[in-house]
Amino acid sequence: MDIHSEKIIILDFGSQTTQLIARRIREQKVYSEIHPYTLPLEKIKEMKPKGIVLSGGPASVYDDDAPLSDPALFDLGIPVLGICYGAQLMTHQLGGKVERAVKREFGKSDLELVYTGGLFAGMDTESRYQVWMSHGDRIETAPKGFVASAISEHSPMAAIRHEEKHFVGVQFHPEVAHTLIGNDVLRNFIFGICGCEPSWTMHSFIESTVVAIQEKVGSDKVICALSGGVDSAVTAALVHRAIGEQLTCIYVNNGLMRTGETKSLMKFFQEKTHLKVIDIDAEEYFLGELHSIVDPEEKRKLIGYGFIKIFEEEAKKLGDVNYLAQGTLYPDVIESVSFRGTAPIKSHHNVGGLPDIMKLDLIEPLRELFKDEVRELGLELGLPEEAIYRQPFPGPGLGIRIMGEVTKERLHILRQADVIVLEEMKKSEYYRKVWQSFAVLLPIQTVGVMGDERTYEHVVALRSVDSVDAMTADWSRLPYDLLGRISNRIINEVRGVNRVVFDISSKPPSTIEWE
Numbered sequence: 001m002d003i004h005s006e007k008i009i010i011l012d013f014g015s016q017t018t019q020l021i022a023r024r025i026r027e028q029k030v031y032s033e034i035h036p037y038t039l040p041l042e043k044i045k046e047m048k049p050k051g052i053v054l055s056g057g058p059a060s061v062y063d064d065d066a067p068l069s070d071p072a073l074f075d076l077g078i079p080v081l082g083i084c085y086g087a088q089l090m091t092h093q094l095g096g097k098v099e100r101a102v103k104r105e106f107g108k109s110d111l112e113l114v115y116t117g118g119l120f121a122g123m124d125t126e127s128r129y130q131v132w133m134s135h136g137d138r139i140e141t142a143p144k145g146f147v148a149s150a151i152s153e154h155s156p157m158a159a160i161r162h163e164e165k166h167f168v169g170v171q172f173h174p175e176v177a178h179t180l181i182g183n184d185v186l187r188n189f190i191f192g193i194c195g196c197e198p199s200w201t202m203h204s205f206i207e208s209t210v211v212a213i214q215e216k217v218g219s220d221k222v223i224c225a226l227s228g229g230v231d232s233a234v235t236a237a238l239v240h241r242a243i244g245e246q247l248t249c250i251y252v253n254n255g256l257m258r259t260g261e262t263k264s265l266m267k268f269f270q271e272k273t274h275l276k277v278i279d280i281d282a283e284e285y286f287l288g289e290l291h292s293i294v295d296p297e298e299k300r301k302l303i304g305y306g307f308i309k310i311f312e313e314e315a316k317k318l319g320d321v322n323y324l325a326q327g328t329l330y331p332d333v334i335e336s337v338s339f340r341g342t343a344p345i346k347s348h349h350n351v352g353g354l355p356d357i358m359k360l361d362l363i364e365p366l367r368e369l370f371k372d373e374v375r376e377l378g379l380e381l382g383l384p385e386e387a388i389y390r391q392p393f394p395g396p397g398l399g400i401r402i403m404g405e406v407t408k409e410r411l412h413i414l415r416q417a418d419v420i421v422l423e424e425m426k427k428s429e430y431y432r433k434v435w436q437s438f439a440v441l442l443p444i445q446t447v448g449v450m451g452d453e454r455t456y457e458h459v460v461a462l463r464s465v466d467s468v469d470a471m472t473a474d475w476s477r478l479p480y481d482l483l484g485r486i487s488n489r490i491i492n493e494v495r496g497v498n499r500v501v502f503d504i505s506s507k508p509p510s511t512i513e514w515e
């Protein structure tokens with residue numbers, strides 16, 4: 001079965017949780033994709049979706065510049081689910097009435113059902129269901145043909161439906177975890193109302209992507225930069241599955257990697273696959289370039305430029321390469337288009353500049369996937385768990401975790417501290433619970449006392465953050481014991497360090513990396 005034939009499209013009206021809607025639907029093994037609400041009707045028709053979701057959004061339907069959908073959307077004969085603003089919009093555009101709520105509803109709310117079919121199949125009218133609301137406006141009068149399915153304390157129309165047309169609307173957010181019936185509601189929409197079949201599995205994704213890559217590439221050559229991270233490893237494994245020997249990977253050791261960061265991955269590729277990897281040791285080059293550089297942006301530019309230069313040289317040696325495989329993920333794709341359909345400013349990390357310079361066509365087989373799906377795919381492709389659940393690591397590596405000049409000595413100190421952080425995080429099982437955890441070497445020395453001697457040595461900062469997408473993050477509430485163990489071990493085991501501090505800043509305003 002074509003994995004895209006059973007598709008739900010989500011029209012984005014600017015909600016913070018639009019991506020979550022897509023993820024929750026895909027968890028049910030139905031493919032879903034997000035588009036700006038301005039997506040032309042013709043395009044929607046071409047896509048032949050089995051259902052359409054209108055997302056929430058910050059606007060009020062009465063705002064002067066309120067984002068509206070094409071009214072003809074409601075004549076396509078396709079089931080529609082409106083969520084929050086989406087439900088109000090549907091109400092407004094189909095002739096019902098939306099008003100400012102007397103009392104705004106934010107946070108948890110109890111939902112009482114007056115109908116137990118459609119979205120609420122399998123539920124009952126006696127129970128009260130916890131849902132999560134976030135709205136200032138509310139549906140006052142449902143449009144013609146619609147009736148209420150559920151009420152909440154401040155919303156007499158907390159859910160509405162049009163039986164024949166298969167239109168449903170909810171004031172609450174089924175996509176967030178606090179809505180305890182959220183998954184049931186979405187399941188009822190995609191399977192019950194839209195009649196989808198669950199066809200989106202990683203197994204079927206591999207099958208169809210392999211064929212697509214083979215058709216695109218033909219007998220041409222492809223290169224791929226391995227960074228040691230999950231995305232590039234999975235990209236390489238997938239492209240290799242499709243075209244085997246035609247793929248060559250290039251791994252540039254810039255001397256700024258963590259201890260053993262890429263070793264296990266290389267070992268896997270060498271022992272378990274027949275992937276060709278050109279392993280370039282460019283440590284001396286990079287450290288030479290970084291000599292006496294202290295400005296963070298200058299460091300980043302030098303490292304990025306060095307990477308491109310070496311990559312380009314190696315690609316030239318290979319001759320007649322036509323494609324570059326890259327691990328671009330779905331959030332990168334959607335984030336580069338705002339919900340109003342225009343491109344916001346987004347600075348690209350890493351290899352973003354490569355294709356322009358090298359005139360290579362891109363292969364981005366992960367473009368449709370979220371990070372958790374990439375992990376699932378990696379496991380399905382047989383990559384080791386250790387590589388799959390690795391925390392993200394920045395392209396410029398330890399270079400931006402050493403404040404001030406990057407030298408071999410300072411790299412040596414940071415690497416030892418970093419290993420301790422990772423070991424203790426893994427032992428306590430916090431390694432997988434947090435988004436990232438690492439050590440940073442500060443450019444100052446402080447006074448301490450070891451044995452009977454006064455010391456004047458380096459300070460290491462510990463950074464650990466919780467996040468879902470790195471756009472925002474909060475410092476991890478690690479147990480004191482764990483913090484204590486990490487600090488003790490670093491001070492005792494790493495020569496040249498006599499103090500450890502813990503970073504308690506959130507992003508924003510601080511960033512995750514220190515430079």
Ligand code: XMP
Binds near residue numbers: 392394512514
């Ligand atoms: P910041 O420091 O901007 O980091 O809050 C957000 C996330 O991105 C990672 N990061 C990078 N990743 N190349 C990358 O591939 C880079 O230049 C880069 N800079 C930051 C960072 O580790 C965090 O996960």
